[in-house]
Amino acid sequence: PDYRKTAIKSELVDEMKLALVFLSLLVSGYQAAPHAIVPHVINGSPQIVQHATAIFASLSESNLGYFGGGSIISDRHVITGANVVFGAVSVLIGYGGTTFATLTRVTSPNFFIHSAFNRTTLDNDIAIVVIPMASRIVFSDAVRAISLPSGAPPS
Structure with a gap:
């Protein structure tokens, strides 16, 4: 038997197995990933987010x-x-x-x-x-600056 051909076939089979494992992990990961953002929930009730920082x-x-x-x-x-x-x-x-x-x-x-x-x-x-x-940023009900301290903290 030609051992070089057998070794090449064996390497090819190993590469195909690795590719198949990678592909199945990729598909599994895609299926497990969330497809939509879950709304905010407070005390069991969905909430509408009205304000967001930059x-x-x-x-x-x-x-x-x-x-x-x-x-x-x-x-x-x-x-x-x-x-x-x-x-x-x-x-x-x-x-x-x-x-x-x-x-x-x-x-x-x-x-x-x-x-x-x-x-x-x-x-x-x-x-x-x-x-x-x-x-410049235009402030509104949905856009505002955070509060910053007015001075140094007490010592």
Whole structure:
């Protein structure tokens, strides 16, 4: 018998088995994944979400995109984690909706990362995004700034 052909056939069968296992895991994962967002439930009753803080999408130079949260602190400023905007050229901010389709979108190339931010330990993981004057956030019943402390904490 030709052992080379047998070895090649054996390798091919092993690769096909591996591909079949991967495919079945992929299909199982797809079937197990939720297909719809479950509404908020409080005390057993579905609730309608009316207010949401800013939702963030950071677009990096490689255009891979990263998603993270942020909070509106004024009509021109959003506070977020430095890890969300690190390496980005500009930031796409969405606010005022509870789904991506209903968000008002603003792009800003201006953001400041804490000078002592450490990517490894995530120490000082804070950044401020500055929204251009022409694109200021419009406040409403559904869009508002978070409350910030007015002074230093008592010692």
